[in-house]
Amino acid sequence: FGMIVLGAVFGVMFQGSTLEDLLIINFLSSLAICLPGGLFGLVPFGKTKTCFWRESASGINRLSYFLAVAIVQVPLALSLALAFITFYYALLLPRAGVGVYVLIFFLTFVTSFSIGYCFSLMMSRETAQLAVSAFIMFMVILTGADPTICELDELGLPLTILYNLSPPRWLNEGIFVKNALKYPVISTYLVRSTSIEHGFALDTYNYVVFVLLVMLVSYHILAFLLLILVERGQQNYPTKREMIQKFIHQAREKTATLLKT
Secondary structure (H helix, E strand, C coil): CHHHHHHHHHHHHCCCCCHHHHHHHHHHHHHHHHHHHHHHCHHHHHCCHHHHHHHHHCCCCHHHHHHHHHHHHHHHHHHHHHHHHHHHHHHHCCCCCHHHHHHHHHHHHHHHHHHHHHHHHHCCHHHHHHHHHHHHHHHHHCCCCCCCHHHHHHHCCCHHHHHHHCHHHHHHHHHHHHHHCCCCHHHHHHHHHHHHHHCCCCCCHHHHHHHHHHHHHHHHHHHHHHHHHCCHHHHCCCCHHHHHHHHHHHHHHHHHHHHHC
């Protein structure tokens, strides 16, 4: 419900917006998507770490466990994206098709979830909430709205690398490109000057989708590695010899208890 209200607020605030306004809208939209997504992502593995360690020690397939938990979150990410878009798109009336918004927002939500997975596996839940919020705020600053991509390039390393690792940056470019291409020919100068000023090409939409997919997969791989490497000592499988010794020890204890009674 919160995402529906947030989308409606954005739609009302930015009705009749221009192409340049779109960059600010994308900046705020990326914050509204990534921050809740990152915080939601703290829950699936953060709450079940202890249970996972216990099950892992008994021989559970860790990859299957990770995939099952991650796949269950996909419908949630899609529902959040659709909830946000419902009034957002109807009130804002952007030039790009609704399918563009659903796809870009959905991919960004899932990627944000996976960022939350990583932080929840590296630290306690309370610390992870602060850390993931700070990380996402920093990523949102690198969307290319202000400062622009050109200005970030002038600042040099490491920002030239970091902004390319920011999901909000690619959300901004993907939405901007699809809307810009829908402007009439008479607005060609405005479209080209705005895109050059902010460092966006107009033929990169498919590349944007590809990059978001790569980031989605990469963050999930990182989360899986953290899952199996953090607290590795609690995930050790008992050997057959250890299991037999444990069984014999328990049997002796039970026998001794019965003899005493």
